[in-house]
Amino acid sequence: MYKIVVAEFLAENIKRFVIEAPKIAAKRKAGQFVIIRLKDGGERIPLTIADSDNPKGTITIIVQGIGKTTKELNSLNAGDLILDVVGPLGKPSHIENFGTAVSIGGGVGTAIAYPTAVALKQAGNHTISIIGGRTKDLVILEDELKQVCDEVYPTTDDGSYGFHGFVTQKLKELIDNGTKIDFVLAIGPIPMMKAVAETTRPYGIKTVVSLNPIMVDGTGMCGGCRATVDNKTVFVCVDGPEFDAHLVDFATLERRNRTYKEHEKESLHDYMCHFDKAFEDNLVTSN
């Protein structure tokens, strides 16, 4: 069992957890992930490690409640226990001094991009972060990134905060203004990563994305997370999760991620009904 020591909402539906997992904390490198299982009968889901504190023996994960398991996870609080946390899994980010490196995070993807931004800075890069959200409240980790990066640009789709527009528009603006960019890391929703890949492609800027397919074991055993990169099949869990954005077949990834859409709806519906029922029961008993 793994104990949650901090649980706090960063934005609506986006929660930060600090979890006691000393072995993983000591080992993990930027770009790696854990697989967690909340309880008996629970599913195994991959979550990128956002941060760690080796002396304290903790890791940080940042979770957006979308399906049943992430919503259930986000209902947990400090002191609660998670049944299984396994990792660190996957290959660490490839870090070197590229020159100027831009890390782009979309929504909760910012949490995944954060550790790599830190590592890029430590490797000597001039580090720029572009962090996007639909609206102001969904722009996360701005303060944390400002402490690390040379430049941080928040963007919002609705213009409620920072640059009004998509992260790709901000990236294009930087390029057009003559910023010499040597490396781009983009992590977020698939359409965003695809758009970043298309933005940098004409300029030949090396661009890396972290893929988020459906996984089961996370150790190469099942092949459920396979993706198409450079027209070849790769297993994201052991060959990735980071790949050359210009070679990734995003359409296949997006499509495969929809495999269990109907199941996910049913599962979430059942969960929310239980949740509502528990809530109502609670009202009845408290009355």
Place this chain on the structure above:
Amino acid sequence: MPELSKKDRMKIPRQPMPEQDSGLRSANFEEVNLGFTEELAKMEALRCLQCPKPVCIDGCPVEIKISDFIRLVAKGDFLGAASKIKEDNMLPAVCGRVCPQEEQCEAKCVVGIKGESVAIGRLERFVADFEREHGGSRTLEIKPKTGKKVAIIGSGPAGLSCAGDLIQMGHDVTVFEALHELGGVLIYGIPEFRLPKDIVKAEIDSLKSLGVEFQTNAVIGFTDTIDELMQSGYDAVFIAVGAGLPYFLNIYGENLNGVYSSNEFLTRVNLMKAYKFPDYDTPVFNVKDKTVAVFGGGNTAMDAVRTSKRLGAKNAYIIYRRSDVELPARKEEIHHAKQEGIEFLLLANPNKFIGDKDGWLTGVELIKMELGEPDSSGRRKPVPIDGSNHILDIDMAVIAIGNGSNPIIQQTTPELQFNKWGNILVNEETMATSKKGVFAGGDIVTGGATVILAMGAGRQAAKAINNYLNKINISV
């Protein structure tokens, strides 16, 4: 009981295995074979000729004292028989179910020369089940503690059998498992209807009671490297991680939604209990009233296709490129599959998968094959028949054509030597790898094989590790 003559013994027919009705069982996950009754077991045991030189033992990778345990069964001393088996095999309830006895011990049985061989596997299973249901046999003898520690990577058949032997030799043993449950392929791969998970758990519990320690969620290579294990006080390491990287067909459309590796399909259903969705959170493609094709002809293919039938598939096909005589699965599995309504499309090979506009699998283009000259495996090579392409409508596909080697140990242990397929190179006698104190066995060395061969490798490694640890003792 009067002593039976050889002739009398030879007259007793091989006792049939009671089975769950095929109509009923194709809709449930309960075990297919129900096991011998005491009467059937005693009758079957009487068929054994008690050869002075029992050649059946030569056919057993772990050299169970077969004639000795069968003699005890005939006498009705079932617990004694269980103890006798456990001298050589810590997992008899598993082996009695999943070993290909017809190619091993039973293939050597003298009774089988003129008639049907003694049902050694069924007897082994009966004895193990009897022991479990009647409170266990005498406690196994454990040698005094040596103070040496061994790390075993992987809790599948090779790891478990090695752990069982080493703990009895007096060493401390910790088994590291990557998944959240113990048992490896016995848990995630082989379905409940062929190997109930409670039986695997009971066998693991008996290892725990002997003092074997287990750690789940430990992906060696990532969680700890092999070097770190050795630095933290383990005197030897046994790598028994299995094969564990599924092969695909490398044909067009393989990444369409609805195409699975057998590992993924079986893991979802067996380990994650997707057949109980939504009570369990993990989903699997809903095959109810759909058509499923499983590519491959081995035991895993049979497990997958029979699982899909149990999940409600209307049509469930085995598609195999050679003919029925070459099917690598056990005869019993093929027989059970046919009884359950599985259709076999033999001498057929997939060319490409076909999908709809949303990327869901809708069909597969097959080509008919004929058998040509024998290839390097000695089996006749299947050759495509030009112009025989045709399309079969399917909703789900499972690729069950074997496993390559998992790359995690290779990527994180530079001193180990591997062949070009990623299998660890070992000294065949001692199972020692190129790295001092590190041994390896099972599928990671041989490539995908059987449970019992992996167990044999585990036992062989235990002996070699014991020798190695004793030598360290002397040199200190």
